Amino acid sequence: xxxxxxxxxxxxxxxxxxxxxxxxxxxxxxxxxxxxxxxxxxxxxxxxxxxxxxxxxxxxxxxxxxxxxxxxxxxxxxxxxxxxxxxxxxxxxxxxxxxxxxxxxxxxxxxxxxxxxxxxxxxxxxxxxxxxxxxxxxxxxxxxxxxxxxxxxxxxxxxxxxxxxxxxxxxxxxxxxxxxxxxxxxxxxxxxxxxxxxxxxxxxxxxxxxxxxxxxxxxxxxxxxxxxxxxxxxxxxxxxxxxxxxxxxxxxxxxxxxxxxxxxxxxxxxxxxxxxxxxxxxxxxxxxxxxxxxxxxxxxxxxxxxxxxxxxxxxxxxxxxxxxxxxxxxxxxxxxxxxxxxxxxxxxxxxxxxxxxxxxxxxxxxxxxxxxxxxxxxxxxxxxxxxxxxxxxxxxxxxxxxxxxxxxxxxxxxxxxxxxxxxxxxxxxxxxxxxxxxxxxxxxxxxxxxxxxxxxxxxxxxxxxxxxxxxxxxxxxxxxxxxxxxxxxxxxxxxxxxxxxxxxxxxxxxxx
Ligand SMILES: [Zn+2]
Numbered sequence: 001x002x003x004x005x006x007x008x009x010x011x012x013x014x015x016x017x018x019x020x021x022x023x024x025x026x027x028x029x030x031x032x033x034x035x036x037x038x039x040x041x042x043x044x045x046x047x048x049x050x051x052x053x054x055x056x057x058x059x060x061x062x063x064x065x066x067x068x069x070x071x072x073x074x075x076x077x078x079x080x081x082x083x084x085x086x087x088x089x090x091x092x093x094x095x096x097x098x099x100x101x102x103x104x105x106x107x108x109x110x111x112x113x114x115x116x117x118x119x120x121x122x123x124x125x126x127x128x129x130x131x132x133x134x135x136x137x138x139x140x141x142x143x144x145x146x147x148x149x150x151x152x153x154x155x156x157x158x159x160x161x162x163x164x165x166x167x168x169x170x171x172x173x174x175x176x177x178x179x180x181x182x183x184x185x186x187x188x189x190x191x192x193x194x195x196x197x198x199x200x201x202x203x204x205x206x207x208x209x210x211x212x213x214x215x216x217x218x219x220x221x222x223x224x225x226x227x228x229x230x231x232x233x234x235x236x237x238x239x240x241x242x243x244x245x246x247x248x249x250x251x252x253x254x255x256x257x258x259x260x261x262x263x264x265x266x267x268x269x270x271x272x273x274x275x276x277x278x279x280x281x282x283x284x285x286x287x288x289x290x291x292x293x294x295x296x297x298x299x300x301x302x303x304x305x306x307x308x309x310x311x312x313x314x315x316x317x318x319x320x321x322x323x324x325x326x327x328x329x330x331x332x333x334x335x336x337x338x339x340x341x342x343x344x345x346x347x348x349x350x351x352x353x354x355x356x357x358x359x360x361x362x363x364x365x366x367x368x369x370x371x372x373x374x375x376x377x378x379x380x381x382x383x384x385x386x387x388x389x390x391x392x393x394x395x396x397x398x399x400x401x402x403x404x405x406x407x408x409x410x411x412x413x414x415x416x417x418x419x420x421x422x423x424x425x426x427x428x429x430x431x432x433x434x435x436x437x438x439x440x441x442x443x444x445x446x447x448x449x450x451x452x453x454x455x456x457x458x459x460x461x462x463x464x465x466x467x468x469x470x471x472x473x474x475x476x477x478x479x480x481x482x483x484x485x486x487x488x489x490x491x492x493x494x495x496x497x498x499x500x501x502x503x504x505x506x507x508x509x510x511x512x
Pocket of ligand 1: 294306307340368
């Protein structure tokens, strides 16, 4: 009996030592030989934004394959669909009257080209009409003009700036005015009787020269840059400051004109991919632990934090694991997904196309909310997640989980990022939640999502944490339980709560 106890403790002690040696080696490699800055410079500055269907997205996939190859890791691009191919070119936007000023702005994704021509025309503000009939009567007024379809923001200062310096009364007054103006503008659009898309098409059909908007992101100098709805005329976004200038000139009857040149190439339908890389397992090669981060981005900037930093975390963790743990017990996979931004398409396709991998997946770790240190980990609605996730997390040294909050058993992700695609298929899939760094106002889908916003020490922290979690998940003698919590009933209907359903991806995108 004593001997048995002795042997048991001895084995446990050996495992303990082995784990702590591995953890120490991971930290040493991540700290002393970090590749994060190099990878970031290659991907965000060398290649740039990664819009689905763009040549840059393809370039990024090919770069990732070559990079993994240089680390001795097998990687492949898996085709999952096709998308409207479009290549962004030059955007030039200037005020040419009543005085001259280069304006800060850019064409939206998939914006039609002006075919080498610079279009100069006056501006008109979308009218506040009584109803859809009145809108149709007003519509001919847009002919030959750039139509302004966003409201004029009352302030270009973010709320935190007001909070610090304004009197309480003026801050409250500004917020009240802004809320009223925002609501009035929403009504102005809705009274046209058209959706945003149909409104853009109606303006185009009525002979507008182009569409001008300003999608302010509530911070200094930040606008969100999404996609154009027009098919022939340009749609551009102009920074709050310049948009406000034009709007106030129109209101004052100064009749401003702008000139716009948007260049781009239509490339027809092009294939779309996920990049998948693999370190083959030795003891249980048919079981998988997966790292996950979407690879695509919007293209108003370079997608440095959405989801460049998630991509860096997963690539760096793979590099470190291959170097220090080349013969994992279970197979390690990484998925760099295409077209997350249009509805988790790449990861949904992977789940659909690889039922055997999905069925045998021990765990998946996804990161997709910016550059910050991971401070939130939940159990994703898996009943016994505390048991294994807690055990794996326990091996992460305190320094790498400062401020980390856990929620067990948590709730299943219904969307938001690619872990949801796997959750729906019953895979213990977890989102590694970063601290904010004002992600949603300053970088998420904005024109300022660039290299300089990356906090490399935080990204390094996350690469260490991820590598340790993946190592632990691979080594665990037990399989992670997939038992689900019973979800609370819908408070309105009293119906029992339902686990999120698996959804089909869009396999042919960007077509009308
Ligand atoms: Zn994202």
